[in-house]
Amino acid sequence: MGFGAAAIGFVCEAIKKGYEIHIFERSKDVYSSSISGVRSDGKLFVSNGMGGDLYIPLEIQREVVDYYLSKLNENDRKTVKTGVSFSKNSEFFERFYSEGFEPVNSHFFHIGTDKLRGILKRIYSEFESRNVKFHFGVKVNDVIVDSDGVKVQAGDLVDTFDYVVVAVGRSGHKLVNQIIERYPELVLSDNxxxxxxxxxxxxxxxxxxxxxxxxxxxxxxxxxxxxxxxxxxxxxxxxxxxxxxxxxxxxxxxxxxxxxxxxxxxxxxxxxxxxxxxxxxxxxxxxxxxxxxxxxxxxxxxxxxxxxxxxxxxxxxxxxxxxxxxxxxxxxxxxxxxxxxxxxxxxxxxxxxxxxxxxxxxxxxxxxxxxxxxYSNKLNNERYKNLKFIGDCSGHTRSITYATAHGKMNAKRL
Ligand SMILES: Cc1cc2nc3c(=O)[nH]c(=O)nc-3n(C[C@H](O)[C@H](O)[C@H](O)COP(=O)(O)OP(=O)(O)OC[C@H]3O[C@@H](n4cnc5c(N)ncnc54)[C@H](O)[C@@H]3O)c2cc1C
Structure with missing residues (x-):
């Protein structure tokens, strides 16, 4: 459920395993899908000091960034601003440190809000050509685990799937609240x-x-x-x-x-x-x-x-x-x-x-x-074997790189 950063990471890996994949996205088309950060700012970070509370090895974060960059055309790739914040030999490191600050080290890539539409469209076309079925304009209202699988309800549509991945970001909090009201044991912590x-x-x-x-x-x-x-x-x-x-x-x-x-x-x-x-x-x-x-x-x-x-x-x-x-x-x-x-x-x-x-x-x-x-509640992904929460709605990520990597890591475990 949802076609944002986490879903992109998940699908990238899951396609390789030959599953039939359906994506339910509440926006009317790929251009309107929220993928909020990707559309609103588009800064990608590689860092262990920010982005979420998971440990994601730097090389996996870098793979994620390279994937997004590979979807830019050659001219646009040249306009991406990159840099390193607070490397140990930066004179700013010591200046901030000595005044009591903790400088956060990260590599960053600023793509620019205006270039993101194209990236999203290319990813969508790639997935579609590999037989991923998109259902736009479908807002999922409820998800119920039963003995046959996981039941998904969206308006009048009710269907059962073997495996459901909730990737609705922070904007999908209504759906997540609905699910945790039924399964309160999913919540690890909040506040x-x-x-x-x-x-x-x-x-x-x-x-x-x-x-x-x-x-x-x-x-x-x-x-x-x-x-x-x-x-x-x-x-x-x-x-x-x-x-x-x-x-x-x-x-x-x-x-x-x-x-x-x-x-x-x-x-x-x-x-x-x-x-x-x-x-x-x-x-x-x-x-x-x-x-x-x-x-x-x-x-x-x-x-x-x-x-x-x-x-x-x-x-x-x-x-x-x-x-x-x-x-x-x-x-x-x-x-x-x-x-x-x-x-x-x-x-x-x-x-x-x-x-x-x-x-x-x-x-x-x-x-x-x-x-x-x-922040979203932190959710327990070990509770149900066929219902998983990835990206920001899981409460474990807060950035495009981390959400995408979280999706990839979960798909690798399939
Ligand atoms: C204004 C803003 C700027 C940001 N800038 C940056 C940045 O520069 N760099 C960075 O790393 N991070 C940034 N972020 C954070 C980043 O956007 C998120 O961490 C990341 O997009 C999370 O990915 P996700 O897949 O979990 O959720 P999203 O990318 O939000 O995707 C969730 C998708 O689920 C869909 N959806 C929601 N509810 C339902 C439902 N019930 N049924 C079906 N579909 C549903 C939504 O329409 C959406 O397309 C920003 C966030 C905001 C709000």
Missing amino acids: IVDIGIRYEVPNHVVEELNEEMYEFKVKMRAKTGYTVRTFCNNPSGKVVLEEYDDFVTVNGYSNSKAETPNTNFAILCSTSFTMPFNDPVGYGSYISKLGNILAGGRKVLLQTYEDFVRCKRTKKIGRVKPTLPEGSYMLGDANLVLPRRIALSISEFIQKIGRVIPGIAYPDNLMYAVEVKF
Whole structure:
């Protein structure tokens, strides 16, 4: 179920074994299928420090990346930006390390949002030519394990299969919730949500970093006890709204051609809870909604760094011009929205990053609130021999490379 990164990895291996494979994808065609990250940003990483909680050998991650790159035409392959973040001989490694940061080492390949349509189409055509049957516009509502196999229900259609692989990503949480309500023993753990802001600075202040590593990832343990990290750096990129049914949050992306004078990245705090509280999605949604209420609708709050530190509403923007369109934000004070512990952690993080790269702490840099990363429950794949969960919906991956590799690894065990 689902045709995203994890399904791609799974099918690549499963085709070799001669099974009859059916894919049910709720989108109306291959161009509309969510494969959210692949379509929205398309940065591929090879790293043991990010992407999920599985151990995936680097050579398998590299195979995955090469597979995607092989689906680009020759000209587009030349425009892929690549690099290594925080190799041991990078001078930035020591500079961040000595200020208390943990620099995350990774190789990355930025394909660009605009080039992804072609990749997806080529993968689809390859699978179709090898007899994989696609059923677009079919949203699976339920999956039931019985003695004959695994029953799949999608609207009026009910069919039984020998082996079912759920690969519906985070956007398929309704189906996964339905399944775990029936089989609660599948859940290993949950209770994490990452909450923070999207930060926007002029390109020139991070030019050297962007040139050397394109995506810089650092973590730090703040005095509050929270781990704070950078995420999804977009040189010359744009800030965008991320739409949910009843609220909006903020996100960022960049195309393969430089488009704006600004770089944006997320600064996120990982929060985890203990019983009796067990609704991290509710917590993150509630904070996002509060931000929207203060911003006056389906908008986010925008504030300068200096005003955030002084707990003052921003009334005027300085030198950095927002890349999010004017109708999508309201100038305000994110301190009225972010819990104190998160706000303090973010201030400390920016202040310390400013000691390494001074321009990151310029007073008129921009903060958009709220950015939220929701996680799926971690699911147990050993519970049923013919019902498996792969990719982000399994709770074990959070990136294209990891989700695809998770799919491959599960298909190899068939
Ligand atoms: C805005 C954004 C940007 C991102 N950028 C990056 C990035 O640059 N690099 C990176 O490594 N990761 C990125 N990610 C994360 C990455 O997209 C995911 O980790 C990865 O796509 C997960 O793969 P998946 O196959 O598990 O899920 P997906 O790729 O989300 O695929 C799931 C598929 O299942 C379908 N589906 C859902 N429910 C049903 C149902 N009930 N029935 C049938 N079909 C269903 C969906 O339509 C979708 O096509 C980003 C994520 C987001 C949201």
